[in-house]
Amino acid sequence: MARLHSGVLVHYHEISLKRGNRPLFLRQLTRNLARAVSDVGPVQLRQLSGRILLDLDGNERPETVRDRAARVCGVASVALAWRVESTLDAMKAAVAHVIEGRRFASFRISARRAFKTYPMTSVEINRELGAFVLERVGREYTRVDLHDAELEIHVEVLPAETFVYVHAAPGPGGLPVGASGVVAALLSGGIDSPVAAWRMMKRGCRVVFVHFHSVPYLPATSQAKARALVERLTEWQYRSDLLLVPLGEIQREVVLAVPPPLRVVVYRRMMIRIAQALARPVGALALATGESVGQVASQTLHNIARIDEVAEMPVLRPLIGMDKLEITGEAQRLGTFEISIEPDADCCTLFVPRHPATRVSTDEVREAEARLDLSRLVGMGVDGARLESFEFPPVPVNA
Ligand code: ATP
Ligand code: MG
Numbered sequence: 001m002a003r004l005h006s007g008v009l010v011h012y013h014e015i016s017l018k019r020g021n022r023p024l025f026l027r028q029l030t031r032n033l034a035r036a037v038s039d040v041g042p043v044q045l046r047q048l049s050g051r052i053l054l055d056l057d058g059n060e061r062p063e064t065v066r067d068r069a070a071r072v073c074g075v076a077s078v079a080l081a082w083r084v085e086s087t088l089d090a091m092k093a094a095v096a097h098v099i100e101g102r103r104f105a106s107f108r109i110s111a112r113r114a115f116k117t118y119p120m121t122s123v124e125i126n127r128e129l130g131a132f133v134l135e136r137v138g139r140e141y142t143r144v145d146l147h148d149a150e151l152e153i154h155v156e157v158l159p160a161e162t163f164v165y166v167h168a169a170p171g172p173g174g175l176p177v178g179a180s181g182v183v184a185a186l187l188s189g190g191i192d193s194p195v196a197a198w199r200m201m202k203r204g205c206r207v208v209f210v211h212f213h214s215v216p217y218l219p220a221t222s223q224a225k226a227r228a229l230v231e232r233l234t235e236w237q238y239r240s241d242l243l244l245v246p247l248g249e250i251q252r253e254v255v256l257a258v259p260p261p262l263r264v265v266v267y268r269r270m271m272i273r274i275a276q277a278l279a280r281p282v283g284a285l286a287l288a289t290g291e292s293v294g295q296v297a298s299q300t301l302h303n304i305a306r307i308d309e310v311a312e313m314p315v316l317r318p319l320i321g322m323d324k325l326e327i328t329g330e331a332q333r334l335g336t337f338e339i340s341i342e343p344d345a346d347c348c349t350l351f352v353p354r355h356p357a358t359r360v361s362t363d364e365v366r367e368a369e370a371r372l373d374l375s376r377l378v379g380m381g382v383d384g385a386r387l388e389s390f391e392f393p394p395v396p397v398n399a
Helices: 022-036 062-069 088-099 122-137 192-202 221-237 248-257 260-282 301-308 324-334 362-369 374-384
Strands: 005-011 044-048 051-055 077-084 106-113 151-157 162-165 168-170 182-186 206-213 239-246 284-288 386-391
Touching (some): 005 062, 005 162, 022 051, 022 062, 062 077, 077 088, 088 162, 182 260, 192 206, 192 221, 206 260, 221 239, 221 386, 239 248, 239 260, 260 284, 260 362, 260 374
Parallel strands (some): 106 151, 182 284, 206 239
Antiparallel strands (some): 005 077, 077 168, 151 162
């Protein structure tokens, strides 16, 4: 019998649309895949035509390699596959291997050729291997069903070898992190902003996190939540920076000068000013927030407009059209939800009026801010920022 090797076969889709930048995107995807599996035994990466192979020869944790690869942005799907020579006999051996011990009332073979000079067409391969399965399992136990098969056996024929697998798990899709530049995401301890940050990663952005806290006016729980969220999100970008920015003193001065209904908008404008001052030196080209239209008082179109008036770089809001249920579902899938719902005293619960204005005008907010020493306050936030870094997989202590 032909010797069987295993591997994780990675498909990508959107990357293949990016003609000019394709080598660059592929290089980034390969680098990210290598990083994602760097602590799970030997894995050799190979770029094949239209796919990437993670060669598992000598690797004892194939499922872990597959699961890690399934979370890399830019990946459309991953499959744990058997690799054999591109001969019909070798394909049969691999098919025999994958159906071993399985019961299935119906099946189909889905063959694909990555090069068209192979002597058999995919239809012919389907026929040959289908007949082989019927014979091996017995016609009384299984049948071919092209539309609703219980078991689909994928056969991908490449020049040097053929891959056979039965289950492909979906990846996140999108683009590889690092391919689209840097974004500074405003991360609260809430449900929305971690999802927003992840959405930016999925579009290929490297995210730098900015969290505002109110220590010593409030306990440090919001920072602990921000750390836990960044730790989780780092599983998608492998290395993260988190900037922890003190806002409490700034809020205290705002409270002394600004009428209650305007304060939330003023806090947000301060956050934007400080975040962009921190974003520029780290090379970020845009900010990102977890806002969605109308969700709370600060997120009316009027107030979003007031917030954007102080922005000197684009403020991206990937959740703008989503409702809370959709966002919550995504947070659960990402595993950030459990962290976000931990009770905490967010800086926005400090000095927040009961009835924030939903239609703050430009003149009102300007007039209120004229009573503040804005550049000193922004400087306080920027100078008070503390940087923490996170790695995934965690770096061994003696590395
Ligand atoms: P979230 O669930 O992300 O907290 P939210 O629905 O509570 O959002 P707001 O409190 O109005 O909405 O916050 C809107 C956005 O402002 C957040 O999504 C986040 O991007 C940013 N933001 C709010 N508070 C903070 C904070 N303490 N630190 C950093 N960014 C913040
Ligand atoms: Mg919040």
